[in-house]
Each structure stands twice: as C-alpha cells, then as structure tokens.
Amino acid sequence: MCTSVIYTVGDAYFGRNLDLEVSFGQQVVIMPRDFALHFRKLPTIAHHYAITGMALVQDNYPLYFDGANEKGLGMAGLNFDGPAHYFPEQTDKQNVTPFEFVPYVLGQCATVAEAKKLLKNVSLININFSDKLALSPLHWLIADKSGASIVVESTTAGLNVYDNPVGVLTNNPEFPQQLQNLANYQSVSPANPENTLAVNLSLPVYSRGLGSHFLPGGMDSESRFVKVAFTKENAPVGKTEDENVINYFHILHSVEQQKGLDEVAPNTFEYTIYSDGMDLTTGTFYYTTYTNNQINAVKMPKDHLDQDQLMTFDLQDKPTINYQN
Ligand SMILES: C[C@H](CCC(=O)NCC(=O)O)[C@H]1CC[C@H]2[C@@H]3[C@H](O)C[C@@H]4C[C@H](O)CC[C@]4(C)[C@H]3CC[C@]12C
Numbered sequence: 001m002c003t004s005v006i007y008t009v010g011d012a013y014f015g016r017n018l019d020l021e022v023s024f025g026q027q028v029v030i031m032p033r034d035f036a037l038h039f040r041k042l043p044t045i046a047h048h049y050a051i052t053g054m055a056l057v058q059d060n061y062p063l064y065f066d067g068a069n070e071k072g073l074g075m076a077g078l079n080f081d082g083p084a085h086y087f088p089e090q091t092d093k094q095n096v097t098p099f100e101f102v103p104y105v106l107g108q109c110a111t112v113a114e115a116k117k118l119l120k121n122v123s124l125i126n127i128n129f130s131d132k133l134a135l136s137p138l139h140w141l142i143a144d145k146s147g148a149s150i151v152v153e154s155t156t157a158g159l160n161v162y163d164n165p166v167g168v169l170t171n172n173p174e175f176p177q178q179l180q181n182l183a184n185y186q187s188v189s190p191a192n193p194e195n196t197l198a199v200n201l202s203l204p205v206y207s208r209g210l211g212s213h214f215l216p217g218g219m220d221s222e223s224r225f226v227k228v229a230f231t232k233e234n235a236p237v238g239k240t241e242d243e244n245v246i247n248y249f250h251i252l253h254s255v256e257q258q259k260g261l262d263e264v265a266p267n268t269f270e271y272t273i274y275s276d277g278m279d280l281t282t283g284t285f286y287y288t289t290y291t292n293n294q295i296n297a298v299k300m301p302k303d304h305l306d307q308d309q310l311m312t313f314d315l316q317d318k319p320t321i322n323y324q325n
Pocket of ligand 1: 002056063066077098133138
C-alpha cells in the first residue's frame with residue numbers, strides 16, 4: 001500500500017510513502033529538459049520540463065514511481081489493484097502506457113489545470129514495459145504548488161479525473177468511496193470531546209487526546225486515508241523550510257508501515273521502504289528510508305537542466321545514529 005499527500009504551507013510539499021515487501025532498486029532521478037522522451041504510441045518529446053523523482057532506470061528509461069517538475073507539478077502512482085483497467089489502443093485518443101504516464105504529464109504541464117486539459121484526450125493502454133516488468137495496476141495523485149489536486153483512475157468506465165479536496169491518496173477503494181468514508185470520522189478532533197452521549201452523566205476526560213479516540217490506526221488503505229487526512233489537516237504551519245520539511249515527514253510517517261505488521265504472504269511483510277517529498281517552489285527533493293530516518297535532499301540544479309543525460313543519486317540507506325558519548 002502507499003500514501004501520497006500535498007501539504008501546503010506557503011511552499012507546498014508533495015510526495016509519498018512507498019509501501020511494499022521488496023525494493024526495486026529505485027534511485028532519485030533527475031530528468032533534464034533535453035532527455036528525449038520516447039513513447040510507444042506517440043511521437044518523441046525532445047524538450048520538456050525537467051523532473052526529479054524516485055524511479056527505477058531500465059535501459060536508460062526512468063520508470064518514475066513519483067516525482068515533480070521544475071514548475072511545481074507533482075504526480076505519484078499508487079497501487080489500485082482490482083478497479084484499475086487499461087485499454088487497447090484507440091484511434092481517437094492519445095494512447096499512453098501507464099509506465100509513460102508520469103513523464104507524459106510532468107513533462108508538459110505546469111499546473112493541475114493544464115493537466116486536466118491534457119487528460120481530456122488520454123487513454124491508458126495495456127502495454128507493459130517489458131516481459132519482466134508487467135503492467136502495474138495504479139491510480140495517481142497529481143498536485144501543484146497552489147495546493148490544487150486531482151486523482152486519476154482508469155477503470156472499465158474510462159479515465160476518471162476527480163478533484164481532490166483533501167489532497168491525500170492511498171489505495172482501494174475508488175476515490176469517491178474514500179472521500180465518502182471520511183464523513184464517518186467527522187467528529188474526530190485534536191480537542192477533547194464534549195459529552196453529547198448522555199449529557200446528564202459525568203464522564204471523566206481520563207486522558208489527553210480523547211478527541212482522536214476513534215481515529216483508525218490500521219495498515220489498510222481506508223484507515224491510512226482517514227489518518228493521514230486528519231494529521232495533514234491539523235498539521236502546524238512552520239516558519240522555516242526546516243520546520244515545514246519536518247512537519248511534512250511527520251505527516252507521512254504517521255501512516256508509515258512498520259515491518260512485521262502487514263503480512264502479504266506467509267512471513268512476508270510490506271513496509272514503508274521510503275518516504276519522499278519535493279518542495280514544489282524550490283525544487284528540492286527530500287527523502288527518508290526505512291533504515292535511515294535522516295532526511296536527505298537532492299536539489300534541482302536549475303542552471304544545468306538544458307542537457308540530455310539522466311542524473312541519478314543512490315538512496316542513502318545506511319542507518320545514521322549519532323552516538324553522543
Ligand atoms: C507497487 C507500487 C505501489 C505501492 C503499493 O501500493 N504497493 C503495495 C500493494 O500491493 O498494495 C508501484 C508504484 C509505482 C510502480 C512502478 C512504476 O509504475 C514504474 C514501473 C511501471 C512498470 O509497468 C512496472 C514496474 C514499475 C517499476 C512499477 C512497479 C510497481 C510500483 C513500484
């Protein structure tokens with residue numbers, strides 16, 4: 001499972017938790033403006049916006065899991081197994097494969113409004129990257145630095161594009177159901193509750209935090225959707241970049257999956273392999289990994305983006321413990 005958020009506090013921060021049982025060997029990958037973007041069914045795009053994100057590079061092609069561009073538009077693919085449906089090629093559509101979808105959108109659009117326009121004519125087609133890398137059933141969160149966000153889901157009904165008022169996404173069920181489910185938790189609060197159960201009874205407020213007593217805490221995607229929405233909506237606004245980056249990672253880590261809690265096959269556990277996020281204004285890309293909670297950062301080299309070679313950065317995965325004596 002996975003969780004993705006946009007946290008807007010002056011600057012906006014966009015990224016995700018990647019939860020899985022195996023690591024693909026992903027890296028931080030900067031795609032500069034002149035890296036030739038080839039498509040299976042569309043003409044090559046020779047010049048485009050630069051993108052930084054987490055990707056697996058295969059045959060010099062960056063398979064982005066998530067990323068953001070130099071204009072401050074971000075996009076993340078999250079598992080959507082079951083409802084996801086990809087189509088055969090259609091003559092009247094822009095046919096894009098799911099693995100091309102992130103660079104297709106981020107290469108050409110600066111805002112969510114532009115992405116919505118582009119998506120009007122897109123169909124996601126059922127072509128895999130290779131025999132070894134099968135089609136992945138995904139849905140996507142797209143958000144920009146104004147805080148606007150949408151969810152894109154390709155189902156048998158076609159390509160659904162939903163406005164996203166909460167700015168978070170996890171996995172199943174389909175987005176409208178996730179939103180509706182939030183209504184069940186509208187009484188959850190950071191403040192202590194008022195007794196409306198039986199006003200004549202004196203009920204002790206025996207603990208701090210009672211307002212969030214009914215906040216779900218499971219590893220499942222409905223629970224994470226509610227929990228991360230609550231955490232994000234009530235997160236403080238920091239005064240500095242450092243404060244906001246720290247706030248941002250606390251939001252993502254509130255729905256981190258610890259090893260041992262989500263068994264996906266006998267003795268095999270899914271866990272949060274990495275958490276990442278870009279400051280959509282500055283282009284700085286931050287991440288933590290399961291074994292290294294130190295926040296690492298890769299800056300977008302704005303003066304060196306007019307070139308055609310990918311820049312890759314290995315994840316800093318070694319634990320960093322600061323022994324003080
Ligand atoms: C599995 C994860 C989503 C995380 C998640 O929800 N997993 C757990 C679950 O099953 O619920 C998705 C997110 C992005 C996906 C990758 C990207 O879409 C890029 C690439 C696309 C190829 O078609 C398949 C491989 C490859 C490299 C995908 C593998 C599966 C990834 C890594």
